[in-house]
Amino acid sequence: MVEEQTKVTSSHWGAFRITASNGRIVSTAPFEHDLAPSEIASAIPAAIHHRSRVARPSIRKGWLENEDRVKERRGSDEFIELPWDEALDIAAKELKCVRENYGNGAIFGGSYGWSSAGRFHHAQSQVHRFLNTIGGYVSSFGSYSTAAAQAIMPHVFGTNFLKFIWEHQNSWPMIAEHTQTLVMFGGINPKNSQVSMGGVTRHETASRFDEFKQRGIRCVNISPQQTDAPDGAEWLPIIPGTDTAMMLALAWVLETESLLDRDFLDRCTTGYEHFRRYLLGDTDGQPKTPVWASALCGIDSQTIEVLARHMAAHRTLITVAWSLQRAENGEQPYWMAATLAAMLGQIGLPGGGIGYGYGAIGGLGVSVKRLGGLTFPQGENPVKDFIPVARIADMLLSPGTSYDFNGESRHYPDIKLVYWCGGNPFHHHQDLNRLQKAFNQPDTIIVHEPWWTATAQRADIVFPATTPYEREDIGRAQGDAYLFHMPQMIPPVEESRNDYDIFSGLAQRLGVSGVFTESRDSAQWQHYMYEAFEREARESGVDVPSFEELKQSNWVELPIAGPEYSATPFADFRSDPQRFPLGTPSGRIEIYSSTIAGFNYPEDPGHSVWRPPVEWLGSDHAGQFPLHLVSPQPGDKLHSQLECAIADRPGERPAPLSINPVDAACRRIDTGALVRVFNNRGACLARAVLTESVREGVVVLPTGAWFSPGSDTIDSQGNPNVLTRDRGTSRIGQGSSAHSTLVEVIPFPK
Ligand SMILES: Nc1nc2c(c(=O)[nH]1)N[C@H]1C(S)=C(S)[C@@H](COP(=O)(O)OP(=O)(O)OC[C@H]3O[C@@H](n4cnc5c(=O)[nH]c(N)nc54)[C@H](O)[C@@H]3O)O[C@H]1N2
Numbered sequence: 001m002v003e004e005q006t007k008v009t010s011s012h013w014g015a016f017r018i019t020a021s022n023g024r025i026v027s028t029a030p031f032e033h034d035l036a037p038s039e040i041a042s043a044i045p046a047a048i049h050h051r052s053r054v055a056r057p058s059i060r061k062g063w064l065e066n067e068d069r070v071k072e073r074r075g076s077d078e079f080i081e082l083p084w085d086e087a088l089d090i091a092a093k094e095l096k097c098v099r100e101n102y103g104n105g106a107i108f109g110g111s112y113g114w115s116s117a118g119r120f121h122h123a124q125s126q127v128h129r130f131l132n133t134i135g136g137y138v139s140s141f142g143s144y145s146t147a148a149a150q151a152i153m154p155h156v157f158g159t160n161f162l163k164f165i166w167e168h169q170n171s172w173p174m175i176a177e178h179t180q181t182l183v184m185f186g187g188i189n190p191k192n193s194q195v196s197m198g199g200v201t202r203h204e205t206a207s208r209f210d211e212f213k214q215r216g217i218r219c220v221n222i223s224p225q226q227t228d229a230p231d232g233a234e235w236l237p238i239i240p241g242t243d244t245a246m247m248l249a250l251a252w253v254l255e256t257e258s259l260l261d262r263d264f265l266d267r268c269t270t271g272y273e274h275f276r277r278y279l280l281g282d283t284d285g286q287p288k289t290p291v292w293a294s295a296l297c298g299i300d301s302q303t304i305e306v307l308a309r310h311m312a313a314h315r316t317l318i319t320v321a322w323s324l325q326r327a328e329n330g331e332q333p334y335w336m337a338a339t340l341a342a343m344l345g346q347i348g349l350p351g352g353g354i355g356y357g358y359g360a361i362g363g364l365g366v367s368v369k370r371l372g373g374l375t376f377p378q379g380e381n382p383v384k385d386f387i388p389v390a391r392i393a394d395m396l397l398s399p400g401t402s403y404d405f406n407g408e409s410r411h412y413p414d415i416k417l418v419y420w421c422g423g424n425p426f427h428h429h430q431d432l433n434r435l436q437k438a439f440n441q442p443d444t445i446i447v448h449e450p451w452w453t454a455t456a457q458r459a460d461i462v463f464p465a466t467t468p469y470e471r472e473d474i475g476r477a478q479g480d481a482y483l484f485h486m487p488q489m490i491p492p493v494e495e496s497r498n499d500y501d502i503f504s505g506l507a508q509r510l511g512v513s514g515v516f517t518e519s520r521d522s523a524q525w526q527h528y529m530y531e532a533f534e535r536e537a538r539e540s541g542v543d544v545p546s547f548e549e550l551k552q553s554n555w556v557e558l559p560i561a562g563p564e565y566s567a568t569p570f571a572d573f574r575s576d577p578q579r580f581p582l583g584t585p586s587g588r589i590e591i592y593s594s595t596i597a598g599f600n601y602p603e604d605p606g607h608s609v610w611r612p613p614v615e616w617l618g619s620d621h622a623g624q625f626p627l628h629l630v631s632p633q634p635g636d637k638l639h640s641q642l643e644c645a646i647a648d649r650p651g652e653r654p655a656p657l658s659i660n661p662v663d664a665a666c667r668r669i670d671t672g673a674l675v676r677v678f679n680n681r682g683a684c685l686a687r688a689v690l691t692e693s694v695r696e697g698v699v700v701l702p703t704g705a706w707f708s709p710g711s712d713t714i715d716s717q718g719n720p721n722v723l724t725r726d727r728g729t730s731r732i733g734q735g736s737s738a739h740s741t742l743v744e745v746i747p748f749p750k
């Protein structure tokens with residue numbers, strides 16, 4: 001390895017320059033093509049060499065030495081470091097034992113998480129391929145990001161949700177040219193656009209909004225936080241969890257003032273009449289008027305009326321943040337927004353209609369030709385059992401119990417071994433004190449991690465994994481025109497190994513080495529994957545460099561970006577719905593879904609409805625816990641990643657809690673004060689930040705602090721997931737409902 005070198009590498013938060021010297025990462029700097037480089041990379045040098053790296057394979061003492069494995073000691077037990085060979089032998093023996101005694105249906109390998117960018121060392125592909133070669137595993141459906149959307153949108157538009165967002169939404173250039181009014185539920189926040197799965201190079205969201213401003217596009221931010229949209233947007237500070245009610249009232253105005261597009265409804269949708277009866281109150285006695293909605297959502301009725309008329313009179317694009325569906329009944333605002341867009345009749349017109357998650361990640365809205373390839377093959381999973389991704393604690397706590405999911409009645413499997421590689425459930429899951437109990441259930445938990453996260457601390461066998469700077473890889477993402485060679489910058493830190501090599505070691509011990517590796521090492525796999533990509537790209541007319549050329553140049557911009565790659569979404573369908581039907585049973589947009597009505601869930605009549613969540617500012621619980629907690633993504637990092645470096649920075653922890661000055665004053669809380677945030681599920685510390693950009697009654701605590709319960713069970717770092725509720729969004733999606741949480745805040749100590 002050369003003494004000092006600087007290269008460009010890629011990450012989920014974009015490309016950056018990275019410098020290594022004498023085996024250490026010493027600095028990072030922006031990549032010159034990036035319009036708005038992310039600051040996240042600045043934490044890398046400190047994090048890579050942090051004392052919290054896992055140095056050697058480690059096995060929990062109680063698991064190794066006690067027959068009953070003293071599972072309740074997980075999280076407080078000691079670890080014993082072992083040489084690689086011994087630790088791999090022990091893990092292989094345990095896997096074999098579980099398979100023989102209980103079968104592969106007792107292994108949970110969902111292993112949700114973002115891990116690191118890089119196409120070959122993609123941790124989930126690695127663990128899934130490995131588990132597939134040894135007979136399979138119980139998997140998980142959907143993501144923490146969009147589980148409710150992934151369940152509901154196929155019923156409404158007949159399309160897989162991820163396909164919808166990448167292929168059936170207006171691009172930024174089309175919005176700039178045609179949209180007159182942008183109505184953003186949950187805002188569009190450039191802070192979140194820093195990040196995309198696999199990377200986003202140019203970070204253009206903020207500059208797009210500058211263009212919208214110049215063009216005079218009216219931007220309306222309907223969100224509990226003003227900062228959820230760039231400066232210049234109008235702010236309607238909605239009460240969290242009530243968007244469906246406000247959308248219904250907008251729909252009521254369209255219906256009662258005959259502002260809807262009947263021709264579009266007749267030709268391109270089904271079931272409007274069912275929905276209309278509910279809208280007007282014929283089925284439940286409650287017309288969904290602006291006055292009705294105003295009492296729920298906190299936006300005055302006049303504003304709703306005027307906005308509805310304006311939306312009908314202009315080319316309007318409705319956008320919905322993913323956060324709205326990470327809440328109880330999160331399916332409903334997604335369905336209702338589609339219904340509202342259908343009533344406006346602009347779906348299929350340039351710059352009109354509906355879009356989900358423009359601000360959630362970068363890359364969405366970018367006009368780029370789709371290119372496949374560059375995936376590490378996972379093989380086939382012989383085990384067909386799965387859980388909805390966010391039902392992990394329910395599964396571990398209640399094996400055999402039945403539950404409903406998207407029309408099916410299912411049972412939770414009895415899991416003996418949990419395998420996690422590339423995710424941090426003690427970051428991403430809700431009600432972490434409950435998850436702690438759930439993690440005490442299985443016999444064995446195996447984790448691959450670079451750092452001693454709260455999840456690694458609660459495992460039995462921990463294998464130290466490399467980070468992207470300790471191995472070679474290829475970087476490429478959807479919605480991005482760049483391609484990167486990600487060079488190895490430093491040798492593996494301590495005794496860490498690549499996930500691939502760890503799995504190869506286990507596969508060899510289990511007699512399936514040939515099946516797992518196909519006799520390729522990491523470098524040979526990368527060549528193999530790249531060659532497939534190269535062939536596919538050339539076949540679709542895109543000239544890409546050879547792998548050797550890419551290595552030489554470090555990165556290339558592919559000729560796949562430009563307005564010619566965006567088409568008006570649903571234009572064909574709109575022009576001729578018979579000839580270009582959607583994938584729904586009716587071939588049209590389903591405002592009423594007989595499939596969902598057929599689930600016989602009494603709460604779901606087959607069209608979108610307003611249903612109050614258990615926890616929101618209008619519920620009885622608000623008497624005891626009068627503040628609604630939203631826990632959005634952190635601006636300065638990706639989830640819990642690189643947290644060790646951030647937490648070392650002076651004044652950064654506990655995490656900041658934004659609170660309106662009115663709510664702070666009556667609690668005698670000043671800016672900078674230490675506060676205790678709590679409810680019946682848990683408590684954490686936080687630092688108060690007083691700001692009028694958060695609506696009254698709402699507090700905001702970003703995710704990302706490492707779960708650190710003290711002896712008094714108060715989380716000292718400010719992790720909101722000690723407070724969030726661990727219930728599915730509804731029986732349809734069973735997604736995470738993190739945003740439906742009530743809390744109280746008091747000065748600390750008290
Ligand atoms: N309250 C609340 N909770 C939420 C959310 C919310 O809005 N509110 N949002 C949810 C959402 S949308 C998401 S996506 C989840 C995110 O949850 P996760 O994706 O689980 O969070 P990360 O911190 O990205 O976890 C990735 C882990 O992989 C490790 N890792 C990185 N590279 C590698 C590698 O090469 N190999 C291995 N073995 N490990 C590696 C990292 O150190 C890190 O611990 O959180 C969810 N949780």
Ligand SMILES: Nc1nc2c(c(=O)[nH]1)N[C@H]1C(S)=C(S)[C@@H](COP(=O)(O)OP(=O)(O)OC[C@H]3O[C@@H](n4cnc5c(=O)[nH]c(N)nc54)[C@H](O)[C@@H]3O)O[C@H]1N2
Nearest residue numbers: 145186192195223225240241321322323360632633638639
């Ligand atoms: N910097 C950074 N960017 C990220 C990530 C990260 O960790 N760091 N994570 C990435 C991932 S995995 C994901 S899934 C996306 C998530 O993208 P989103 O789901 O869009 O992000 P959030 O930050 O959870 O929420 C956005 C805003 O929604 C508002 N909100 C919350 N509840 C409601 C509600 O009921 N109604 C309305 N109208 N608004 C509400 C909150 O004020 C919040 O600031 O972000 C991605 N981008």
Ligand SMILES: [Mo]
Nearest residue numbers: 143144145146
């Ligand atoms: Mo996410």
